[in-house]
Amino acid sequence: MTSLExxxxxxxxxxEELLGPKGLLTGEEAREYxxxxxxxxxxxxxxxxxxxxxxxxxxxxxxxxxxGLSVIPQGGRTGLTGAGVPxxxxxxxxxxxxxxxxVRWLDEKNHAMAVDAGCILADVxxxxxxxxxxxxxSYGAEGSCQIGGxxxxxxxxxxxxxxxxxxxxxxxxxxxxADGTVLDMMRALRKDNxxxxxxxxxxxxxxxxxxxxxxxxxxxxxxxxxxxxxLAFPSLPAVMKSFAIARESTNDRLSAFEMxxxxxxxxxxxxxxxxxxxxxxxxPWYALLEVSASKEGSGLFExxxxxxxxxxxxxxxxxxxxxxxxxxRAQLWRIREALVEAHNDMPHLLKHDVSVPISDMADxxxxxxxxxxxxxxDAMLIAFGHVGDGNVHFNICHDLDTPDGSLATRHKEVxxxxxxxxxxxxxxxxxxxxxxSMKRDALRRYRSEAELAVMEKLKTALDPQGxxxxxxxx
Amino acid sequence: MTSLExxxxxxxxxxEELLGPKGLLTGEEAREYxxxxxxxxxxxxxxxxxxxxxxxxxxxxxxxxxxGLSVIPQGGRTGLTGAGVPxxxxxxxxxxxxxxxxVRWLDEKNHAMAVDAGCILADVxxxxxxxxxxxxxSYGAEGSCQIGGxxxxxxxxxxxxxxxxxxxxxxxxxxxxADGTVLDMMRALRKDNxxxxxxxxxxxxxxxxxxxxxxxxxxxxxxxxxxxxxLAFPSLPAVMKSFAIARESTNDRLSAFEMxxxxxxxxxxxxxxxxxxxxxxxxPWYALLEVSASKEGSGLFExxxxxxxxxxxxxxxxxxxxxxxxxxRAQLWRIREALVEAHNDMPHLLKHDVSVPISDMADxxxxxxxxxxxxxxDAMLIAFGHVGDGNVHFNICHDLDTPDGSLATRHKEVxxxxxxxxxxxxxxxxxxxxxxSMKRDALRRYRSEAELAVMEKLKTALDPQGxxxxxxxx
Numbered sequence: 051m052t053s054l055e056x057x058x059x060x061x062x063x064x065x066e067e068l069l070g071p072k073g074l075l076t077g078e079e080a081r082e083y084x085x086x087x088x089x090x091x092x093x094x095x096x097x098x099x100x101x102x103x104x105x106x107x108x109x110x111x112x113x114x115x116x117x118g119l120s121v122i123p124q125g126g127r128t129g130l131t132g133a134g135v136p137x138x139x140x141x142x143x144x145x146x147x148x149x150x151x152x153v154r155w156l157d158e159k160n161h162a163m164a165v166d167a168g169c170i171l172a173d174v175x176x177x178x179x180x181x182x183x184x185x186x187x188s189y190g191a192e193g194s195c196q197i198g199g200x201x202x203x204x205x206x207x208x209x210x211x212x213x214x215x216x217x218x219x220x221x222x223x224x225x226x227x228a229d230g231t232v233l234d235m236m237r238a239l240r241k242d243n244x245x246x247x248x249x250x251x252x253x254x255x256x257x258x259x260x261x262x263x264x265x266x267x268x269x270x271x272x273x274x275x276x277x278x279x280x281l282a283f284p285s286l287p288a289v290m291k292s293f294a295i296a297r298e299s300t301n302d303r304l305s306a307f308e309m310x311x312x313x314x315x316x317x318x319x320x321x322x323x324x325x326x327x328x329x330x331x332x333x334p335w336y337a338l339l340e341v342s343a344s345k346e347g348s349g350l351f352e353x354x355x356x357x358x359x360x361x362x363x364x365x366x367x368x369x370x371x372x373x374x375x376x377x378x379r380a381q382l383w384r385i386r387e388a389l390v391e392a393h394n395d396m397p398h399l400l401k402h403d404v405s406v407p408i409s410d411m412a413d414x415x416x417x418x419x420x421x422x423x424x425x426x427x428d429a430m431l432i433a434f435g436h437v438g439d440g441n442v443h444f445n446i447c448h449d450l451d452t453p454d455g456s457l458a459t460r461h462k463e464v465x466x467x468x469x470x471x472x473x474x475x476x477x478x479x480x481x482x483x484x485x486x487s488m489k490r491d492a493l494r495r496y497r498s499e500a501e502l503a504v505m506e507k508l509k510t511a512l513d514p515q516g517x518x519x520x521x522x523x524x
Numbered sequence: 525m526t527s528l529e530x531x532x533x534x535x536x537x538x539x540e541e542l543l544g545p546k547g548l549l550t551g552e553e554a555r556e557y558x559x560x561x562x563x564x565x566x567x568x569x570x571x572x573x574x575x576x577x578x579x580x581x582x583x584x585x586x587x588x589x590x591x592g593l594s595v596i597p598q599g600g601r602t603g604l605t606g607a608g609v610p611x612x613x614x615x616x617x618x619x620x621x622x623x624x625x626x627v628r629w630l631d632e633k634n635h636a637m638a639v640d641a642g643c644i645l646a647d648v649x650x651x652x653x654x655x656x657x658x659x660x661x662s663y664g665a666e667g668s669c670q671i672g673g674x675x676x677x678x679x680x681x682x683x684x685x686x687x688x689x690x691x692x693x694x695x696x697x698x699x700x701x702a703d704g705t706v707l708d709m710m711r712a713l714r715k716d717n718x719x720x721x722x723x724x725x726x727x728x729x730x731x732x733x734x735x736x737x738x739x740x741x742x743x744x745x746x747x748x749x750x751x752x753x754x755l756a757f758p759s760l761p762a763v764m765k766s767f768a769i770a771r772e773s774t775n776d777r778l779s780a781f782e783m784x785x786x787x788x789x790x791x792x793x794x795x796x797x798x799x800x801x802x803x804x805x806x807x808p809w810y811a812l813l814e815v816s817a818s819k820e821g822s823g824l825f826e827x828x829x830x831x832x833x834x835x836x837x838x839x840x841x842x843x844x845x846x847x848x849x850x851x852x853r854a855q856l857w858r859i860r861e862a863l864v865e866a867h868n869d870m871p872h873l874l875k876h877d878v879s880v881p882i883s884d885m886a887d888x889x890x891x892x893x894x895x896x897x898x899x900x901x902d903a904m905l906i907a908f909g910h911v912g913d914g915n916v917h918f919n920i921c922h923d924l925d926t927p928d929g930s931l932a933t934r935h936k937e938v939x940x941x942x943x944x945x946x947x948x949x950x951x952x953x954x955x956x957x958x959x960x961s962m963k964r965d966a967l968r969r970y971r972s973e974a975e976l977a978v979m980e981k982l983k984t985a986l987d988p989q990g991x992x993x994x995x996x997x998x
């Protein structure tokens with residue numbers, strides 16, 4: 051062990067006194083915090099810090115920086131790129147925000163609420179709903195992810211089409227820098243042009259510039275009525291044409307348009323209990339479409355029926371069903387969720403979370419399928435995603451029956467083929483999952499020297515010792 | 525003259541060759557570019573550079589940086605805080621983007637368009653409308669301001685309630701740094717989480733970090749139907765209660781709620797030709813309210829009539845009128861525009877562009893009026909603004925008949941009283957006009973040491989010689 055390593059294994063004095071026995075975990079207690087959601091990263095932390103207040107976060111960061119100790123900010127550990135877990139074993143401390151989980155205030159009239167970073171997203175949604183308000187951010191991990199993580203990764207999800215990404219839902223932010231400086235930007239304002247908008251720097255930068263400890267969130271009027279439909283399409287261009295027509299003809303009411311492939315739905319029905327495909331027959335593509343309004347009696351059911359009729363007349367939709375109550379609506383959404391669960395454990399699963407301009411989506415997916423099939427002809431391709439955002443989850447795996455096909459040795463080749471194609475369309479190799487430790491090589495490959503150099507400069511300006519979430523993003 | 529000054533009065537070699545005779549103005553031709561919209565700043569530039577391409581901008585900036593010459597990026601010169609004009613005479617060159625005024629492309633299916641920074645905002649709106657799309661950014665200066673200026677100041681305006689500020693309308697950006705580096709971030713994506721979102725740094729930072737040369741803008745479905753109403757209120761709390769009811773009961777259709785005081789409307793009717801107050805009688809407060817939809821037959825007229833009926837029944841609204849055609853609608857909006865024109869030349873006009881949480885707006889305005897009246901009892905207060913954004917234009921002046929009242933010697937006292945009160949409400953001393961050269965002392969007074977220090981670090985990281993728009997913001 052070098053003297054540097056020896057030094058790092060010693061935690062800074064004062065940490066235990068600062069955080070108390072519940073606030074500082076080591077050894078076996080700390081171990082599980084080093085493991086990420088998909089089990090792809092598993093690095094033991096030196097310790098886990100669990101502060102209860104912003105002041106404790108600030109003092110803990112100050113102590114760690116003095117000590118030259120690297121700190122990994124951690125939310126609900128539901129990330130998919132390893133951003134919230136150590137990138138090396140036994141070298142880093144995790145700063146877990148879970149105990150900072152209070153709603154600080156909710157102001158109905160200002161359509162805003164302030165929360166600690168460690169609040170679970172579902173709890174935030176519920177607090178808003180209890181005040182007859184909507185916090186629209188919604189995605190699969192909402193039951194365990196923390197809002198601070200949503201902010202640090204600029205999470206997307208299923209309501210982006212209508213309400214934007216997390217960035218669009220942030221009015222104010224509280225951030226602690228590496229040296230323990232607290233940036234209190236907890237303003238609840240719709241307009242504020244007073245110099246560089248610093249909070250933007252910390253949204254989506256995955257904890258490499260500062261630790262988000264609190265936020266003021268933008269709320270909307272609660273949804274009073276919503277209707278949902280599942281449509282079946284003969285082709286991918288028909289999906290895209292239908293989306294364009296749906297957007298134009300639903301009078302600003304469209305709130306989701308989730309595309310799903312036939313093989314994904316079949317897997318969901320076969321492998322996840324209680325999932326039933328409500329559309330008879332097999333069609334290559336499906337979409338789950340939702341319209342919503344903040345007042346009842348908005349005629350949404352008739353709107354959807356009229357839309358489907360038109361799409362069928364134009365030959366764009368082959369079959370479809372409209373939910374006629376909340377139970378049916380939940381069942382349709384269950385298919386979309388189960389689609390993900392159903393293939394999360396498939397052999398050699400490669401997740402690609404990419405985006406292209408919406409106008410290029412059908413072209414992109416068709417070409418990408420060809421390219422992947424040329425490399426791994428026996429692979430299973432499950433392309434689903436958020437059509438309204440140009441966001442495809444282009445997942446590739448092997449069937450459980452043939453776990454060791456061509457993909458086994460061609461992970462990298464396949465991924466670069468997909469990303470290179472994304473780049474041709476001026477798309478993004480990470481639409482909503484971020485970079486973390488897993489996509490750093492893609493960042494270096496697809497972002498210009500100029501962009502990378504500015505990112506490095508910002509990192510150096512705010513964290514000159516490079517102690518915040520090292521080995522992530524840049 | 526010191527040698528440094530001598531050096532600076534000499535323009536870098538190669539500039540004229542680079543930009544051509546139309547691209548480089550000096551002497552009298554350059555003079556007017558140094559004067560701002562309100563005539564509050566008037567500093568002769570050394571020269572005006574008028575590049576036609578991004579490459580010319582990059583090379584011009586490189587040459588100026590080599591030469592140690594300060595550069596002021598300039599749009600349509602409609603700013604209200606002096607951000608786009610030199611802060612010292614005969615020391616700086618202006619980089620005018622006016623000749624870069626092309627729409628690069630428009631993609632209807634992706635609801636996006638790419639433009640040069642020098643495009644006039646009204647031309648951008650029109651290009652979108654020609655493709656049956658809406659670019660929602662709209663404000664008084666739209667006929668002459670440039671989109672690059674809107675972006676650099678994160679402009680707000682009258683549609684923020686529904687569509688957000690300029691920041692919310694930007695998908696991609698092209699920026700040139702002080703050293704001539706081009707950051708090509710012209711991606712047309714709804715989701716892109718690939719590292720630090722660099723474009724956010726340049727939106728609203730008033731050209732101190734880089735020069736915006738192009739942008740990808742977010743479009744919306746065109747508005748097919750809109751209805752407008754002018755309402756008269758007995759009190760400020762009644763305005764705010766009515767806004768809350770309007771937002772809840774118009775089923776996500778509310779697109780503007782502009783508050784106006786009685787004295788402002790009287791001035792507009794008396795001083796601006798063709799402006800007629802359509803509501804009989806005098807009431808202390810008015811509001812212009814608009815609802816809109818992307819489909820015809822949305823029942824907006826009935827929606828507004830129903831709303832007004834309810835507000836009158838509850839005693840919140842005293843009188844009102846709904847526009848029944850486009851002509852009447854234009855007339856109502858003309859009142860809102862004329863309100864600004866009518867007092868722009870009043871003696872000792874102090875413009876305060878402030879914001880507070882919407883829930884505090886009535887309290888704030890009432891308290892601010894008291895405070896100002898205590899200092900300048902004979903001043904005229906014209907408080908108008910965007911209720912949905914918590915944004916008040918709290919303007920104060922003297923009547924033309926009594927041009928030399930108490931305000932003449934108490935500008936600063938009044939302004940600090942207003943801003944101090946804003947700060948008590950955790951509001952913003954500059955909601956949409958920015959900081960420029962005129963509000964730097966307010967920035968230093970109301971933003972924390974920690975925030976200011978980070979702004980300085982970012983400035984140093986991206987423009988180490990401090991040559992881009994010196995004397996602005998920080």
